[in-house]
Amino acid sequence: MISFQPTDEETAFITLAKTLAEEVLRPAARSSEEERQAAREWTIKANELGFAALELPERWGGMEMTLISQAQILEALSNGDLALVQGLPGPGDAASFMRLAPENQAFAAYRRTGEGGQWPTVAFLNACDPGVSQSINITGASFENGYVIKGISRPVKMAAFAAYLLLAAPGPDGKTRLFWLDKEQTRWRAIPGDYRLGLLASGWARVQFDDLTVTKDAVVAEGRDADRLLSRALARLRVLEAAKEVGLMTAALSYATEYTATRRAFGQELAKFQGVSFQMADMAVAVQAARLLVWRAASALDREEPEAPGLSLDALSRAHRSLRLVTDSAVQLLGGHGYVQDHPVEKWMRDAAAQIALNGGEQDLLLRRGEQLLTEERETVS
Helix, strand or coil: CCCCCCCHHHHHHHHHHHHHHHHHHHHHHHHHHHHCCCCHHHHHHHHHHCHHHCCCCHHHCCCCCCHHHHHHHHHHHHCCCHHHHHCCCCCCCHHHHHHHCCCCHHHHHHHHHHHHCCCCCEEEEECCCCCCCCCEEEEECCCCCEEEEEEECCCECCCCCCCEEEEEEECCCCCEEEEEEEHHHHCCEEEECCCCCCCCCCCCEEEEEEEEEEEHHHEEEEHHHHHHHHHHHHHHHHHHHHHHHHHHHHHHHHHHHHHHHHCEECCEEHHHCHHHHHHHHHHHHHHHHHHHHHHHHHHHHHCCCCCHHHHHHHHHHHHHHHHHHHHHHHHHHCHHHHHCCCCCHHHHHHHHHHHHHHCCCHHHHHHHHHHHHHHHHHHHHC
16 A cells, blocks of 8 residues: 655654745745745745755755655645745755766765755756757767757756756767756856746746867766666656645635635625636645645655656646646636736746746647557567
8 A cells, every 4th residue: 555644754844844835935925026036035944944955865965855755845835935946046956866876976076065055056957858948959079078069948947046057968979968067167158038927036047058068077977877867857856846836736726715715796705606616626626636646656756666757747747737727717716806916826827837838738748658658568569
């Protein structure tokens, strides 16, 4: 039997996350959006309490929590504000790669830098995914064991503030390579844009490479090793992103529930109208379905089950669909009030749209899942 029950220590972390979401994240959401940067109070507390190191290996001084516990913690934090969670400085998405390859020499300097508990910010760019990044071209350099990188990406989370970049891209021979790029040494450029949709505190920026020359020392992995590491890390990242989305949709559901239960029309509470109550029920079902798929995928990855990568695709595609439904419905249920900044649901709807657009849409994820299932079927038949 599968258990989603966290340990006592992890339960304490989840409770603490809920407190931070209510007392720090939610109140700072609007000001952080205006300033286009995560509130300092949140980033300081997150580092002090270890929230930036949940995924980092324990031998690095990280928490190395199970994925199921991380999912519940990130859900609780994102219930406060998703943009602030996405805008948390530190290793970010690269932490999953560091957890899976803690002894990789490319990460050694970063590990030493973070020994005091202050982890520099890392952005992750997956140029192997045409649905997320524009063309990044890798060619052989004029000297032995070197590469030239050129091109520009679509907006990348935390690129505006990053000191390091983890880049996954196909090399000149078509094989995947993972590059670790120190901004001071390699001089890649972050190009901020006028992004107005949502997640505005998350440091989104395009990454530009102007014939950037790097040595082979910057390669984390290549070929099959890179494919394997990238696949395993992406499965973990999909679950973590889906968990954050569950947190946002839970906030929207709770707010809409309270609003319709306290506002009256034609002599009764809005929630008592059949059309409203049916819509609220659909929202609640969508949230719970997404949460259970996230937990199932997280548990499968913790157990290293063979079907775990596929379950991570299921979890994120369902989370995307539920997130769109719940946040759009929350705005509708507030009527005209849903579109004004006096209520947070308009921000949550914008954050949801940005989250989906920048992490691969539902159809793209379903297509990948279908290709994966067909591949498995062919292998079974052969």
